[in-house]
Amino acid sequence: MRVSVPGLPQAVLSANSSSKAISPSEATLRLAEFLGQGRVTVLTGAGVSVDSGIRAYRGNDGRYMNPNYKPIFYHELIDETAKGHSYRQRYWLRSYLGYPPVRDAQPNSTHFALAALQHTSVISNLITQNVDGLHHKALRQAAPYEWGPVRLQEAILELHGTLHTVHCTFGHKVDRASFQEWLSAANPRWKAFADEMERTSTRPRTNPDGDVAVEGLGINYSDYVLPECPSCLAENRYNTIHKPEVVFFGESIPQHVKIRSYRDVEDSDKLLIIGTTLATYSAFRLLKHALELKKPVMLWNVGPTRGDGSSGVVKINMPTGFIIRDVVRAVIGSRVSEDPIIAQMLCSGVVKPPSQDRDG
Structure with missing residues (x-):
């Protein structure tokens, strides 16, 4: 049996990013406009958890970049x-x-900012490739009575398990x-x-x-x-x-998870992808599905991704933690100060990225 670790094609790694450099204020405006109209499904990857001290798989210091x-x-x-x-x-x-x-590990500012968007129903569905449970932890810590186990299961789909x-x-x-x-x-x-x-x-x-x-x-x-x-x-x-x-390499995603991931994309008006290279096909096919349905797609990630250059995809090449609180404030508006739970979410989150050491 031949099974390999998914990776980015060399052509993607070698290509210049198709996204133009923009200022943080311009990136904030574009993201706020994208999130502010219609139902949004969000797909997250390992990059979202880096500020919690958990390494990404395929960044400069990623384990899967070691041949x-x-x-x-x-x-x-x-x-x-x-x-x-x-x-x-x-x-x-x-x-x-x-x-x-x-x-x-504790949720970082990105987890809590996304939790605020879920809490206010800006994000209708959240699909995560991460197996760390930090999206759940952010909602439980900030609003334990509103976000019990059943509601968490309905709101967050763990694409690759836990x-x-x-x-x-x-x-x-x-x-x-x-x-x-x-x-x-x-x-x-x-x-x-x-x-x-x-x-x-x-x-x-x-x-x-x-x-x-x-x-x-x-x-x-x-x-x-x-x-x-x-x-x-x-x-x-x-x-x-x-x-x-x-879900291990060489193992199929459960059928009910695959079906729900497609349904979450179908039930929304647009797809926002955060902190992932889309190297695994289980994630990349959700981008393809959104494009086939003519839904707007925005990709927010630092560095190359499998979705770069895809027609209909807008890329923001910037760390999420750098501007995400400003994005949420722009989207939610006065509710930030009116709702103590949201206010607390936007003041919460660790920033403890892992040290840059040699891969063992």
């Missing part, structure tokens, strides 16, 4: 042979160490916090190692999918113990094959 990086593919993770077991040992050890930084839930191959689900405890109980030495990293703030480089760079630590995965599924055990079945609710 030597070899991710684990779906068919490898669920392989029932001894080889598959080794792949899972590698995956879950790295993910065990890498999940806490994602779990503890790191915060795990399931076994027989469909038994467990929250990630509990699964982390299972891993800790099965691997006390690695629990001590993780606790020491936490105490000394020496966490290894963490990537958007919770994977960490541990190549320089001399780690041997062979002694990592994979916990068995207790629900399977109750059914007289031994099973240690688990995966997070994340």
Whole structure:
């Protein structure tokens, strides 16, 4: 089976951006005008979470820009042979160490600004490629009574799943916090190692999918113990094959998610794409679908994307955190000062981009 990591074609990487340089005030005006009329669906990518300390996949410091990086593919993770077991040992050890930084990450100004647009119904649907749950966290923190679990599920579609839930191959689900405890109980030495990293703030480089760079630590995965599924055990079945609710390379997006992503585009008047190169086809096809339906599309991203040069796409080449609060104020107007929840949203958000280090 041949599966590869999606990337941008060299022609896209080499081409000059078709977007003209504009001032922040002009960018703010264009975005406010785009958002201010009609129902808008927003598609976000890893660039939105960079200011929360979570790296983008394909930026200058992105993990997938390293040609030597070899991710684990779906068919490898669920392989029932001894080889598959080794792949899972590698995956879950790295993910065990890498999940806490994602779990503890806080929404940044972009998450809260988009939350304000959702709260005021300017954004009718939000589709995210991110698996970190930070869009949900922003709404829950700012308006917990208005944004319960059901409304969050209706408002946000996680195109590639979430790191915060795990399931076994027989469909038994467990929250990630509990699964982390299972891993800790099965691997006390690695629990001590993780606790020491936490105490000394020496966490290894963490990537958007919770994977960490541990190549320089001399780690041997062979002694990592994979916990068995207790629900399977109750059914007289031994099973240690688990995966997070994340769509892996080589795995298809669930049909109901694909259908809903298309419907979200169809039900809106326009599409705004933020913080993504559109390297994965699951995201790029939503842009194509919007264009086929003759809907206006605006692409807001720093650097080249797969959508650059597409007829009908307007590009804003500027960091979102730089102007997004001004955009929201221009769109919402007086409601910013009249609604304390919105006012709080536009004052909230961390700005803690990851350090620029070498890729391990």
